[in-house]
Amino acid sequence: MLLIDKQLQELQEKAQEAWEILHLDSSQERVHELEVQMSGADFWNDQEQAKQVSQEASERKAQIEVWQTLLIEIQDALDLSKLAQDEQNAKVESEIEKTFNDLQSRYEKLELQILLSGEMDENNAILSIHAGAGGSDASDWAGMLTRMFTRFAESQDWETEIYESSPAEEAGYKSVSFSIKGRYAYGMLKSEAGVHRLVRISPFDAEKMRHTSFALVEVIPELTGFSQASIQIDEKDIRVDTFMAGGHGGQGVNTTYSAVRITHIPTNTVVTCQNERSQLQNKESAMRVLKSRLFVRMQEERAEKLDQLKGGHKSPAWGNQIRSYVLHPYKMVKDHRTDCEIQDAEKVLDGDLQPFIDAYLRKEVSESS
Structure with missing residues (x-):
């Protein structure tokens, strides 16, 4: 029994250390603050804010x-x-x-929660996918990745919403x-930033030749609270263009100029949103x-490295991939x-990303320790 006693004591020490790493004492205080807000008579006046507060309180209480x-x-x-x-x-x-x-x-x-203790790890994520070289194969690959990330989000009970898209023909x-x-959407998905490579028999090639396609994935945290307020944008530094939103095959989402493109002139950062009516x-x-993109840019410049909070600005081409998905002549997904x-490539493409996320987070922690 001495061995099991020692094992239990070691486990207790690790669990107590995790409590401190996760700042759960502070989290208990935060829950109390949120409950005070929720008890206010005017709490539901702003339903969107009320929903966010209620969700945060529920998630923190569950973790504690x-x-x-x-x-x-x-x-x-x-x-x-x-x-x-x-008693023996x-x-x-x-x-x-x-x-x-x-x-x-x-x-x-x-233990995964311990690995997700970074400054922005608890935040929502903004994920962008850009098709690389390869024509229809590359754009189809971008669509497959969109499905993969959407399925993973569904498995975590997260919500997804496309706010800008450029469908291929x-x-x-x-x-x-x-x-x-x-x-933890950002904390888990930050591991996906970089170039993803697909090798398969092309469904667009009449000769059924093997093709290699690339897509660049960018992941940034969505800002909330103080971080959002800390980014001040001068109106004279932006240009706002409006246009009609469109869907697949030129299908019109509506007939009004509801889509918006904002250009931050000093940094030439462009953001388009066309999802809302x-x-x-x-x-x-x-x-x-x-604001999220500018915040990440500030963090990168301050840290003097391009991949501090999102994938480095690498071209979506051969030699820069973080992960390869091989469907022919054998099946395997490998994170480089x-x-x-993982041998079951279809399972990964159906959204089973957890093994890759766990491996990345553990490597990140081991390298920083």
Whole structure:
């Protein structure tokens, strides 16, 4: 029993350390602040803000509860272990060993939260996909990646919304940008920033030749609260253009000039939003994205490295890929940064990205320690 005691004590220490790393004491204070807001008579006057506050309170309480429960059950197992030693009860000892294995497994699943303790990791994400060289194959690949990320978001119960797209004539997208709303969306998806390479028999080639396609994925955090307010944009520094929104095959979304393109002149940063029916809503969405892009730019310049918060500005071409998806002559998906490999390529393309995300986050932590 001395061994299981030691293992339980080590697990308890790791769980207590995780509590501190995740600042759960501060999170409890934050929950109290949010509950005070929610009890206000005018709380639901701003329904969008009320929804965000309620969601944050719910997510924080759930996180606190799961770690509290784990710590309590570890302590209960330690107490039972000491009691079993006194009584020399083999049946109880066997039960304690099973309990430890369960607690260890639960800790390992929760450990991902420790890896997501960066400044912006809890934020929503803004993800953009740009088709590289390869014509219809490349644009189709951009469409496949859009589906992959959407399916992954669904598996996490996150919301996705396309705010700008440039559909290709034959299949997929020349470029597409969408928001992914959910806690830790940016922290988990930042691992996807970079060039993704596809090798397959082209469905667009009459001779059924093997083709290689590329797409560039960019991921930035959506700003909230203080970070958003800290980015001040002078009206004279932007140009706002309006135009009619369009869909696949030239299909019109509407017949008014509701789509908005904002250009930040000093940095030549361009953001387009055409998803909403209202020009005002599209402008507000575009400004939020513009502030996020400018914030990332500031962070990159301050850190003097281009991939501080999003993938480096690499051309979507051979030699720059972070991950390869091979569908012919064999099937495999390999991440070139972590060497994580999955043989079931279809499962990955259906949104099973967790093994790659876990491997990337663990590598990131090991390199920074």
